[in-house]
Amino acid sequence: MQETTRIFGIRAVIEAIESDKSIEKIYVQKGLSGSLFHQLNEHLKTGNFPVSFVPIEKLNKLSKGGNHQGVVAQISPVNFVELEQLVTRVTQSKKAPLFLLLDGITDVRNFGAIIRTAECCGVDGIIFPEKGSAQLNADTIKTSAGAAFKVPLCKVNHIKDAIFHLQSYNIKTVAATEKTNETIYALDLKQPVAIIMGNEAKGVSNSVLKSVDFKGKLPMLGSIESLNVSVACGALLYEVVRQRL
Template sequence: MQNNFQRHDRGEKRESNQMVFGIRAVIEAIDSGKEIESLFIQRGISGSLFLELKSLLKEHGLSYQQVPIEKLNRITRKNHQGVIAVISPIIYQHIEDLLPSIYEKGETPLLLMLDGVTDVRNMGAIARTAECAGVHAIIVPKKGSAEINPDAIKTSAGALYKIPVCREDSLGKTGRFLIESGIQLVVSTEKTKDSVYDVDYSGPTCIIMGAEDVGVSDDLIRISDKLAKIPMYGEIGSLNVSVSAAVVIYEAIRQRALGI
């Protein structure tokens, strides 16, 4: 049983968020490779079909929230059989698979890694800037990142449908993979004296932006090639992450356009 909330984008009908109700329907969604964004299961549910679902979740490493039936009834009046899944409206990719196609086009990778950006509007605004600037992909962690939901998509003006989003298990591992692939890691952070304008972005580059609360993880800072600070002259300690992303991305674009 499916319920599609659809939006219109340049006359095209697109899926923006999709809920799947019922155990069998959720099993089919997982089997067909759909990305489960969140999964709600009624507390105390049992039965052979549910056991089948549970083992499938284990096999795919998917987590779920156990909730009272009242919560499920508030989500839908349809017969949910104690299980509701929210399916991702976008298809996530992996940077390992994507990287060769960037080189094949003769382009120099410009990537953006978001280390725990959790605000959906920041995510949307960053995706919009990245898409407009021609960034090749956004990399996010599987856990601890903003959900790509209708609010994020709306704020992105549809950019989240256009720019590849790579969802990776570990950003540390992905960072190491990028280094091995000859891509420099540039951490955008207010916690350095090194200016964002002194970094050379002409080679393959991944710009790393930090979480709204704690910034970029120590692990990523440790392995990164450069730290880059946008100068600040006021009293507030940091800029908004989406504003910062725009400044750093456009410095990279400016340098590349001028052949600096």
């Protein structure tokens, strides 16, 4: 398994940004200044990079004593695909694409387990928001059992925009939610479809629920009200597999 790459030094981080590397996180020393940092800061203000301002001791630890110049960045070992490129390619090659959208999954192990199940179920691409999602780090990749290198992964600014884009290709969007009387088993999942899974605590957001074509729930026969999101995702994806077999 390829570990997350860690780079340090202001110039190195600027070059990574300008080369469109998949940056997970940037750590910046509190109170940092100077002309080179000003150049970096312009990138940070215009990009969607997760940034933490930390004491120098944190940077010394992250760089293992290297000359970090007050900046360390973590670069994902996984390359991401653009939404339009992904959807165009898949819809041109398959009659019934299957996409998975993750609306605010925050636990890295849930994320990894979902990626693993998605690969096993033939998901054509996993789409998730740039902000408010679990990082695709070494723990995620390990939990995915390497599936993160096999399933196309796509970061977007807003899940709702991805939903509208998929719908423009006649892909039906299905939200997994308890806020419906319809079970997932009553839905036609043989058609082109995108399954939407929500946050571990809050589920699919209300704004997303208003945008989808269908809603479906898993029947709960016990006293506990909900499943772990990765388990629920597996149940839904395998219902898609069952219907398509």
